[in-house]
Amino acid sequence: MTAPATYLDPVLLARIGDLALLARMVVDGFMHGMHRSRRVGLSLDFAEHRAYQPGDDIRRIDWRVYGRTDRFYVKEYEADTNAAVTFALDASASMDFGSGPVTKFTYGRMLVAALAWLSQRQGDRVGLVTFAGDLVEIVPPSTRHLRLILHTLGRAKPGGAGQLRPMLERAASLTTRTGVTVVVSDCYEDPIAVQKGVGSLRGRGHDVILFHLLDPAERDLPGDGAATFEDAESGERLPLRPESLREKYRAQVAGHRAELARLLAQNGSDYVGLTTDQPLDVALHAYLEQRLATSRVR
């Protein structure tokens, strides 16, 4: 039997074209090394009544309340309120970069698929938003939308210039319901702007986890000799010698990541820095940790 960690190696996973299979393998592999625990279990206890909304199953209308108030209410149980998890995947051109076989976008897509699968298993409603300069694909959160999400992820293509802050703000305005928003992006934006974008989600009651994806080459700036660097999104070119700038560059990247972590922590959001050479369990662990913390708060 193959070691469970094998299922989490992004290089191997990238060879799997079926995202559903991939997500299941990731989650199963991940779960294989963990004890089942109540902390991630479900609750069917009654939680509250909620006003009926179009689309709700009419069988869940509490007719007794209707008899008393002449209004439609549905019963919500603890299990239903686990969360509406919306995954926001950055599909800008900068994500289409990989110094190895796995680009950031591929990694992000696998990550979202695995997290969506995991969330679905935990009873969450899952939705998807992909964005670059604008919102590209929108899949509203639903317990039945996992397949749609995986299908949407499968045909998503990175391209265009990314704008993280306005996209987060627009994603926040898509629903009035609170939930969990998982942002997967390379965050090439000023940390303050990212904080404000995340803040708009937080302002609407969302819990936010930001997965900051980087390619190892983005982090380390390898290579020697003169070369011309071209910005993947703007096309701007910059002739330089990487070896002479490497240390300063690394310091810039590290500072950026630290600043993002600090500012998001101030917002009460989670920041998870990832590189595409890391196994997916790092992200899954971080996700579950955050979900656990959220449930404890709740």
Add this chain to the structure above:
Amino acid sequence: MGLGFLVPAFLAGLAALLVPIVLHLRHRERDQPRRFPSLMFLRRIPIRTASRRRITDWLLLLLRATAVALLVAAFARPFLGNTVTESRSTPARAVVLLLDRSLSMSHTAVWPVAVDSARRIIAGLAPTDRIAVVLFDDEAEVAQPLSGDHGAALAAVNAARPSSRGTRYASALRAARQILGGARELVGEILVVTDMQRSGLAGLAGLELPADLGVRAVPVAPDLRPNAAVVGADVQRLSDGDRSRLLVAARVLSRDLKAPRRVRLALAVNGREAAAREVTLPANGVTTVTFDGVPMAAARARATIALPADALVADDTLHLAIPAEDALQVLVIAASGARLEETLFLERALAIGREPRFVVQRRSGAPLTTAALRNIAVVFLVDVPVPAGSGGAALQAWVEAGGGLVEAAGRRLGARPPAAAFLPGTIRGSVERMDDRGGAFGEISLDHAVFAPFRGGGAAALGAARFLSYPRVEPAAGAEVIARFDDGAPALVEKLQGGGRAFLLAAPLDAVTGDFPLQPAYLPFLRRLAIYASGHEARPSWNTSGESGLIPNSVRDPVVSTPSGALLRPGADSSRRALALREAGFYDVYEGRASGEPLESFAVNAPAAESDLTPADPRELLLGVRRGDSAQTVSAVPPAPLEREGRQRLWRLLLVAALLVLLVESVIANRGWRGTAETGRIPPPERSLS
């Protein structure tokens, strides 16, 4: 042993050395750029721009520049030569100085400059150089043969004077080529001191000069030379009894005048001004000026048409020789009892026209004497035989002395053929062409002077005449048939008799046995026949300098006075003595000695084209000249072909060296340290967990 280049112009290709440098510096611009997610962090780091332009691969740059330099040097064809030896044995030059002395050079602003230029050329020669001086106009005259005597050359230049003749560069270049052909061991050079008159370029096409013969023009004239000249005139004498009137219309050429100029044009006859006109000459153009009729005697006269003198004096005066009133006496002898109508058409045809004018006398039945033939130019025997006895002898003597006889045979002679030894043929009966609607002229010698008016398609007019009956002529020995009927029978036969000409004409001249008098060809045919038979030659009013004039045979011991006052005595043994007319002005011909009235005068003027001073570009001098194989060798002892080839094979070595350098460059560029600057995929770093 020194290094030289056969094609040094290729060395300009060394500028291509900049190409590898520029390419080197721009190398990064041409590289495939390295795609990176974002330059956000890189932009925040200050980068020294200067460092991007620094040359980093010195060895590659050096190799590429070396390859370019070697290629350029190879194409320049380097050779090894013994420069020390060559400098010692620098060959002397053979310079042919062509000094233009045509009429246009007599311009006051040109000739002194030309002489000064020629003197400077001579003064600038090396002591070992040899020089020849050729003076040319439309002919070339070697004033100083090729020699090292520079003083003699200078004297030849000092003695040169402008002539009255036109310009022909071709004759001068031919003379120079001939001179240099005898000095092949020297470096030949031709220097042409000239005003570069465009009209002188004619005749250059087809001239061949050796390829290594240097030809250099030394223009000495300003670009613009205003000039006015009398270039021609129409002269007509109108007879009025013993007196006559002279009508003259002059053509005045004006070129490059700053503004229209008002001038006085004067006509002088026999040295006295006879008429004058004030005219305004345009800046450029030809003006025709007609003078009032000038009364004058019937005798010969000399006239000049003169403009006020300008910078080019020689063409301001046109000289004219007006011949005495010219009338040829024609004696028409008809048969006794012949009706007037038989000779009517002939007499009327001869009476029409001028230059020359014919004065016709008709005789019928009277005996022919020597006295009657005095002053007669042509005798027409109209259907009468040559008189027998003394009359015939007188006629024969007259013909042999230069007279012209035309025996116009008709029906009478066809019936009674005459017998005369000096006639060009014998009549053997008649040919009746009534049945086939008349005969016509058949084969005609159009190149004969008699038929000159019918050349160029005019023969059809002759063919229109129909002859119902004509005598059958049998040409005599020595006679020439110059026209035949369409049945092959001779129609016109000519025979030279001493100094005169005798014709036998079988075509009837009356309108009884044919319609020839009614045809348009009748008049010109008869006039040309009479003129030719008389030996009359029309004299032009003037000749162009360089032409020849013919002294009349009547002058037995000619003495000629030239315009410059010199006396010439042409050869007395020639019956038609040619007189070379070199100068502009009047040549007077005297008998025995130059005194009294001249028997003949020739007016000579410069060619009209010489008055057009439009200059040509000096490069046009050799436009039509073919450059043939080298006739000169630079060094006295030329190297052998193998040795020469050996000295020039350096280019092959350079080419091989360039290829080797390029090969090394390719290896280094592809395998060397350029690999450290590869622009491909970014190598992945060591895996690490952040």
